[in-house]
Amino acid sequence: AQKVTQAQTEISVVEKEDVTLDCVYETRDTTYYLFWYKQPPSGELVFLIRRNSFDEQNEISGRYSWNFQKSTSSFNFTITASQVVDSAVYFCALSEGRGDMRFGAGTRLTVKP
Amino acid sequence: DGGITQSPKYLFRKEGQNVTLSCEQNLNHDAMYWYRQDPGQGLRLIYYSQIVNDFQKGDIAEGYSVSREKKESFPLTVTSAQKNPTAFYLCASSDTNTGELFFGEGSRLTVL
Numbered sequence: 192a193q194k195v196t197q198a199q200t201e202i203s204v205v206e207k208e209d210v211t212l213d214c215v216y217e218t219r220d221t222t223y224y225l226f227w228y229k230q231p232p233s234g235e236l237v238f239l240i241r242r243n244s245f246d247e248q249n250e251i252s253g254r255y256s257w258n259f260q261k262s263t264s265s266f267n268f269t270i271t272a273s274q275v276v277d278s279a280v281y282f283c284a285l286s287e288g289r290g291d292m293r294f295g296a297g298t299r300l301t302v303k304p
Numbered sequence: 305d306g307g308i309t310q311s312p313k314y315l316f317r318k319e320g321q322n323v324t325l326s327c328e329q330n331l332n333h334d335a336m337y338w339y340r341q342d343p344g345q346g347l348r349l350i351y352y353s354q355i356v357n358d359f360q361k362g363d364i365a366e367g368y369s370v371s372r373e374k375k376e377s378f379p380l381t382v383t384s385a386q387k388n389p390t391a392f393y394l395c396a397s398s399d400t401n402t403g404e405l406f407f408g409e410g411s412r413l414t415v416l
Contacts, residue, residue, distance in 0.1 A: 197346075226403075226405075228407075234409060235409045236405075236407040241403060284405075290337075290360075291349060291352055292349070293349065294339070294347040297346045297347075
């Protein structure tokens with residue numbers, strides 16, 4: 192079965208610092224999908240990005256960027272110039288396309304002013 | 305507005321009582337999911353359904369039951385057999401093409 196590990200339980204940074212959230216996954220499938228979600232204090236999960244296993248191109252969206260490396264089974268997420276509004280719990284998730292998405296334990300990011 | 309509606313948002317129940325959490329979606333998604341969230345443990349999959357009248361157990365299905373009689377609805381019953389039912393429950397549905405999950409706002413169940 193697939194597995195997602197987010198080793199960083201909590202990270203605290205000061206505003207404007209860059210921060211990278213790590214995600215390591217395990218799967219036996221060659222076709223799979225990786226996701227990042229944000230959970231603000233309100234509780235509802237917000238989709239950030241989806242990547243399929245055949246697309247290793249890194250992606251940048253504003254201050255957010257993602258580094259997908261199949262060789263190390265990692266899908267890390269970097270926030271550049273962090274802001275207080277980035278404070279949330281971030282989840283990495285993996286789906287093998289059979290309808291059963293598994294999530295990591297999450298990383299709680301606190302950005303202090 | 306399209307989305308996932310979970311109700312109730314907060315629920316208190318006594319030990320030994322069954323509880324049903326509602327989840328409705330109007331996104332026309334085939335697949336629906338129930339996750340449980342406990343502090344420090346992320347989201348754990350309880351049940352999922354890829355099509356009406358069919359559902360599969362996730363990682364922690366014991367003590368829970370579901371039904372999928374309509375595409376729009378996927379209610380979760382927390383039975384008295386669930387030993388630690390106090391948790392935050394999240395329902396989701398997914399777009400078959402992208403696999404992206406859309407989540408409801410969650411239901412927080414407290415068993416007294």
